[in-house]
Amino acid sequence: MIKQIIRKWWVKWPLLGLLIFFCWGLGFYASIYLGFWGKLPTKEELSALKQAEATQLLDDSGHLIGKYYIYDRQPITYNDLPQHLIDALIATEDVRFYEHDGVDNTSLLRVFFKTILLQDKSSGGGSTITLQLAKNLFGRKKYPILSTVINKLKESFVAERIEDIYSKKDILVLYLNTVPFSDNTYGIESAAQKFFNTSTSQLTLSEAATLIGTLKANHSYNPRLFPERSQLRRDVVLKQMAKYEYISDHKANQTMNQSIQLDYQYFNHDQGLAPYFREEVKKELNQILKKYSKPDGSPYDIYKDGLIIHTTLDHKMQSLAEEAMKEQMKALQKEYERSFGTNTPWKNNLELIDKAIKELDIYKKYISEGLTEDQIKDSLNKKKDTEVFGWNKNISKKMSSIDSLQHYLKFLNMGMIAIEPSSGAVKAYLGGIDYRYFKYDHVSQSTRQVGSTFKPFVYTTAIENGIKPCSYFSTKEITYTDLNNWTPKNSSKEEDPHLNYTLEKALSSSVNTIAVKVLNKVGIPKVVDQVKKLGITATLSEKPAMALGTDGIKIKELAGAYASYVNLGKSVAPYYISKIEDKKGNIIASFTPQISDQAAFSDYTRQVLLEMMKSTINTGTAARLRTTYKLTNDIAGKTGTTQDNKDGWFIGITPKLVTVTWVGNDNYNIGFKTTALGQGANTALPIFAKLYQKMNQDTTFDPITKSTFEKTPENVLADLNCKPEKRDGFLKRLFSKKKKKKRFGKNK
Structure with a gap:
């Protein structure tokens, strides 16, 4: 009976179809199991599962500040x-x-x-x-x-x-x-x-x-x-x-x-705490890891191997520094733009704009493709939806490449590093105002003229070579006939030409004419040698104008050199990484501070210069730290402003922290409109001041903010105990009405 039913076509064919489908399904199932559609991982492979793990970046207290990962x-x-x-x-x-x-x-x-x-x-x-x-x-x-x-x-x-x-x-x-x-x-x-x-x-x-x-x-x-x-x-x-x-x-x-x-x-990579620092650490890490390999001989991969990088950064200080920077730079940018009125160089200086256009990567690309100037200009003027940086909020609108260029030309930028002077450990690091839009790192990449922050090196050389702290130098301008009649000028046009300042007064007031005269007296070669002893590797011009800071030095090197004034005369090399571990906590490499073997100058010289730079804070060009910002901390330091107000600097020295801050426009053809606005005391100093105000309110930083300088030796105080200034006598004033001319290097 069953056989008869099966033989019927309406039963036979469906059953056959079902059998074929079952066999096909079984074969399909087997094909997957046997790897026809791709090999399946074996139990051995599954037992040794490895997954790419992010490398963690920790601050000096183990706080996570960033990662490197795919x-x-x-x-x-x-x-x-x-x-x-x-x-x-x-x-x-x-x-x-x-x-x-x-x-x-x-x-x-x-x-x-x-x-x-x-x-x-x-x-x-x-x-x-x-x-x-x-x-x-x-x-x-x-x-x-x-x-x-x-x-x-x-x-x-x-x-x-x-x-x-x-x-x-x-x-x-x-x-x-x-x-x-x-x-x-x-x-x-x-x-x-x-x-x-x-x-x-x-x-x-x-x-x-x-x-x-x-x-x-x-x-x-x-x-x-x-x-x-x-x-x-x-x-x-x-x-x-x-x-x-x-x-x-x-x-x-x-x-x-x-x-x-x-x-x-x-x-x-672009946002979060300390993005410039994280990028700099990554560069250094890649170089370091070339010297090491994993137990199996393969190289380390910072994106996959789950390394643990211990850094010197203090995440709380970094956060406060970023807050201070934003507060100052936002307000300063507003003043900066207002000072130009309608005559803004980033819109009206066609020569400057044209030069900036030709430095664009996209312009160079078009040139390499053989486009004409008209074709390039046409392409660069095409508008598209663009988001650009703004201090209040980012701006999104249709802009051409040229519009975007002009927008960014107006922005002031900055760089800041704070290091532990006894070791060089970097505690705060700001390479710019916003890493998303300004990738250039002003701490590690930029070399800008340092202005008056170079003067302490000149005075250090002078004291080290026997010039007494109470030596008087005239503030009067001198024209150097052998230097194309170069006449160094002071920032104050109302300077009394018959005044004479001690070295302390000259440094704290940042008098240009005296800095050049001191350089002239001690000699350029000795200053260059002294600067090298301080760990500065920049090539110096070895010309008289170097006394005014016309040479470019990196922020990192300045910090390491200034650390010597609170580190027994020894300079340090700022460093970021203290230890590298694998994901299991095994140490791959550890690092110790790079401190100069020998002091760059005597302790007497160090103490004299420290007193001079304390005067800069208390009564000199940085006095607003006391008057405006009401800081009572033990601080020494130096302001700096370069020619045509292109760069503003401030270096703050406290017993446990040395901070270097720079402010300026990335385009060196655009300076501040006035010295009052562009001087370091107005541009860079407030970032330091605001940082210390914030640190003073946090007891975590008491070891830094409440630290005091060591007691100044009596002989140093005695050698500095003189009137800071004196006027020429009547006869000298009578016979020195004309501007004096001489040859540089001739001290007669």
Whole structure:
């Protein structure tokens, strides 16, 4: 009877079709298992899972200040996972996690048949935590047919192998260390640090539920971009936890009444704390790691090997320095633009603009492609949607390349470094006003004229070579006939030509004419030699104008040289990295301070110069630190302003910190309109002042802010105990009305 029924065509052919389909399905299944659609990882390979890990950058107290990564991943252990985080994950993503062997067969079959028979690409579902882990680890590929089915089956094979090798705890750790969260963040620790500025172990229930909620769609539920939507998703997670009795209904409702409070941290390359510092450390790190290799002989990769870089930076001081910089530079920029009125060089100086255009990379590219000037001008004038930097807020509008160039030409920039003078350890580092828009680092890359900050080196040489601190020099201008009738001038046009200043008064008042006369008396070669002893490697012009700081020196080198005045005469080399560890905490390399072997000058000279630079703060060009900013700290220092007000400088020396600050326009053809506005005391000094005001309010910095200079020796005080100035006698005034002329180097 059965045979007769089977022979009937309407039974025979469907059965044959079913058999063929079954055999095809079995063969298809086998083809995936055997690797026809791509090799499956073996158990041995799964046992040795390696994932790229972000390199962490820590400050001097172990605080995370940045990362280097391709995928922002920072692994943790099971003990770091709070129970409510695990419960939130299981309640939301896989309620039968502890019961299955990696695959929820019922859900998987549902997906399989819906996808094949109904072509329902949105059927979804069926995914366990282990299946998601398999997808996170190995990704998915596109195939000509049945991509979803092939990938799902491959993941099921991998998931079962993972379950055979790892415990459920290990799987949870692997999953949470690799799962992608919002903003290109991989792993729960990186997400906790980025969105809530905390570690995974310290996540609250609300924070944990928020992050787990983003796993369904990490862009759509990004709490930074879509806070309301993210909060609704968080509440779904909390309801799931209550449904499966991980928390009470009361606890769920209580937490749902709380709004999400982000403490977002930018760890990407352009934003966040100390971006210029992080970039400089990365450059140095790449050079250092060329000398070392991993145990297997392969080179270290800062983007994948999860290194731990211990730096010298103080994250709190850095944060305060950035605040101080923004406050000053925003206000100064406004004054700067107002001072030019309608006659702004970045709009009206066609020669300057044309020169700047020809320095653009895009202009050089067009030239190399053979475009004519008219074609280039036409291309550069095409407008497009552009976002540019602004102090109040960034500006988005249609702008041409030339519009953008003119916009950026107007901005003042800055650089600042603060170091520990006894070691050279860098505590704060600002390479510019905003790394996103101004990549050029003024601390490590820029070489600008240093102005009057060079004068202490001249006076140091003078004292070291026997010139007495109470020696008097005339403020009167002199024309040097052998230097094309060069006449150094003082910043004050009302300077009395019959006044004579001591070295202390001349330095604290930053008198140009006397600086040149002192250089003339002591000799250029001796000054050059003294500067080299201070660790400055810049090539000096070896001309009389160098007394006025016409040579360019890097901020880093100035800081290291000035440290000598509070470091027993020994200069230091600023350094950033104290130790490099691998991801297991094994030390790869450690670094010690680079301090000069010998003092660059006698302790007597050091104490004399320190007293002179204290006078600069107390009664000289930097007196506004006392009068305007009311700072009572022990401070010595020097202001500096270059010709045509192109550069403003301030160097602040305290017993435990040396700070160098520069302000100016990146385009050297644009200076300040007036000296009153452009002098270092008005441009660079306020950044230092505001930083110290903020540090004075934080007891954390008491060891720095309350430190005092050592007691000045009696013989030094005695040698400085003279009237700071005296006028020429009547006869000398009578016979010296005309401007004096002489040859440089002739002291008669």
